[in-house]
Amino acid sequence: MKNLHTQYSARDIETRILEGLRAAGLDPSHRLSPEQLAALDHFHTGGLRASRELLELARIGPGDRVLDIGAGLGGSARLLAYAVGCQVDCVEMSVDYCRGAALLNRLTGLEANVTVQRGSALALPFTDACFDVVWMQNVGMNITDKSKLYAEIARVLKPGGRYAFQEMAAGATPLSYFPLPWATTPEDSILVSAEAMCELLSAQGLSPEIFEDTSEKHLRRSLANATPAAAGQLGLAVYVEDLARKAGNARRSLEDAQIRLLRGVFRSE
């Protein structure tokens, strides 16, 4: 599978992260809190706010074991571990992001609560029925075999466990603005409609407790908070190339209803 997110030939991701932290006035030799890193490591629509809201909807408790699929730099995993005290396993396809996540786990002192391993969402390296919650944010848009993805999620969930997610879905019209954060060309973007997503999940024994389209809410809020990042400010641009253009195209795609932003909590049988 081609990796659309990381190409770090010149400077590796650890160097980028450490430089980005120092440029933003943070001292990596002192313990950092997950919230201090939030602009850097919540690589999904709505950032930290969206993660906090999903955490509340998913009703995750301290005794829960959580799997974060496609965890990126692990920002949400650390938020969950820090805010709730639960144990979080991260699976991430990119070796660069795994290294970045491990670094940030160390800098926040959360290595014991958050583990990171390289792996695929389509072959999760876990036994059946071992998680209370599976968590996934902005990952499925590059995955073609959605049935296999959801079968894997259902397989690792305990009976009564929850799948909590936010995901891009197909809108009413085809995509026309590229590059997007997840796709350079139309072929890279594998989106299904909200209805198809619900059917695919139901086919794996996952039933909706919450399933909502948050596109309009997100657009209203992001317009209200549209402050451009200042030089030296911590952000995704530390490791995402051409971020402003990609984010602008994602916003236009959402405004034109070419994509929809969904979130949900589905329960396993």
Ligand SMILES: C[S@@+](CC[C@H](N)C(=O)[O-])C[C@H]1O[C@@H](n2cnc3c(N)ncnc32)[C@H](O)[C@@H]1O
């Ligand atoms: C937009 S980033 C989101 C990262 C993280 N979930 C977050 O919200 O901060 C998408 C992530 O999914 C990972 N990914 C994509 N396909 C994957 C797969 N099949 N298995 C595991 N990870 C995958 C990418 O490497 C990338 O880190």
